[in-house]
Amino acid sequence: MTDTPHATIDAAMQAHLQTWQGKSETHSDLIAAAPLAALTATLDRSDAAPVVGTELPHLWHWLYFLPHARQSEIGPDGHPQRGGFLPPVPLPRRMWAGSRLRWNTANPLLVGQDVQRTSTIQSVKHKAGRSGELLFVQVEHRYTNPKGEALVEEQDIVYRAAAEPGAPAPMPQKPPLAGQAAWSRSVTPDPVLLFRYSALTFNGHRIHYDRDYAIREEGYTGLVVHGPLLATLLLDLLRRHRPDAQVDSFAFKAVRPTLDTHTFSVHGKPSEDGKTIELWGEDHEGWLTIQATVQLTYND
Template sequence: METSTSNIATLDAAAIDHLREWVGRSETLEDTLCAAPLRGFSATLDRDDPAPVRGTVLPPLGHWLYFLPHAPQSQIGPDGHPRRGGFLPPVPLPRRMWAGGRLRWDPANPLRVGDEARRVSRIESVTHKQGRTGEMVFVLVKHQVHNAQGLALTEEHDIVYRAAAQPGETPPPPTAAETTAPWRREIVPDDVLLFRYSALTFNGHRIHYDREYVTQVEGYPGLIVHGPLIATLLTDLVRRHAAPGANITRFEFKAVRPTFDLHSFHVNGAPSADGRRVELWAHDHEGWLTMRGFAELG
């Protein structure tokens, strides 16, 4: 989950039309799927995986370690993010969140260490809405990742931009999560874990590692656990408990509530009777739902 602060600009019809000019824009990035990031990935998830070698299949969401943005230091904003513009529309609302996503893997063509891969990204839609706490802009990005054999992965990425929080604003009521599950793991999100994941994904956003910034500038009680990290921990839970040889072919997730590093949290899974689908969710130390999703196995 990602947020930042800046001056609010009300979006009139002309501004919304301007943002919609980004629909259809595309970007192509190429990368070599090398082994080094996967070694860091396994260590960060506290796994004892064999050392990856050429031909090793990438774990679910391992592709997030590649095709990373590399904005020059001079183009980084005060929150640690690259300054807005470029491929994504320059939405002037200050808070940004990776709200969720939907992914499908081709089980016949997995991404492997050593692949020369290409990611083609396209802005599918830009939607403006007026919510209970102000205006919001939803940007849907579609990524397709190819290797030499063809399309290997399709991902839809939901980004939400929101107005800044107002003094006295009441947050939406939390949702109680089921706190018992067949698969369950407690996660201690210390600042080392958050720093390591930020480093793996080249994410400079200060809310994940700069405690002074996140508490004094952003006004949050602690460091914010990355939404993609929680999603990764959900898929890792499946890897730890699913039957040998069962691979995730589809995964969906939606962020519901921020998670802070002040307390441990839990990732949970409940497989279907046939073992082909797993309901997944995360909850905080108070039992409030923070992320929900599911995985399909093939």
């Protein structure tokens, strides 16, 4: 089935898309050192060069198992054409809305390991709200290394209707812990940062590097900072302030697009017992852009 970007999802289409529920695929990849070194540089870190046996920082597994669609198989938005593993959703705008991850702290992913990822489509749900039609696809990824299961991730992908000229933007939210952060960091999202992260994750989505497309076709006012990059910056903030902390689980939700037109900030606040960390991002006006919760333990 070919893409029909402005089609409406009727009952027949919804039923067809839901036949993708339960679909599964498995891929293998080698946890190589080069992507870690490259992301270390991109995040302006001074870590030692990774070698075989180096533990993969949390969320850096997104550097692996990348889609390798041929150039002739790329859709107009820069993503692979739809209708393969993911269903052929006819709504044109696609966004990674959030994830929930659980690590096996006794079995981390390490440089040099061969890892398998089994991906399963858990659900396909259609909704109609004030912002128009939405379709949610939930995908589960299970990562297994030679010692067994290392990580389970539930990923939420949302598809949206095309931007309507002059449509009102959703009401922004203030962070629940605004002004209470224990740690904060400002980040300048220049096009080089966005390009480097797109290259590292082999992400062709044009909203991250094609300003004309992002503005004219998808209704943004600048380039969009990757949701996974924002999530990675949140955990990087924790890593900078609590390098001894061991993450058990992490859940994040994208709330509002972060654009390259202004500096943004990331913030964190630990609970009294130190085992829960609230993390969030704010744009230049102080509006909430991404929200996350970490559960962790500490190495003795």
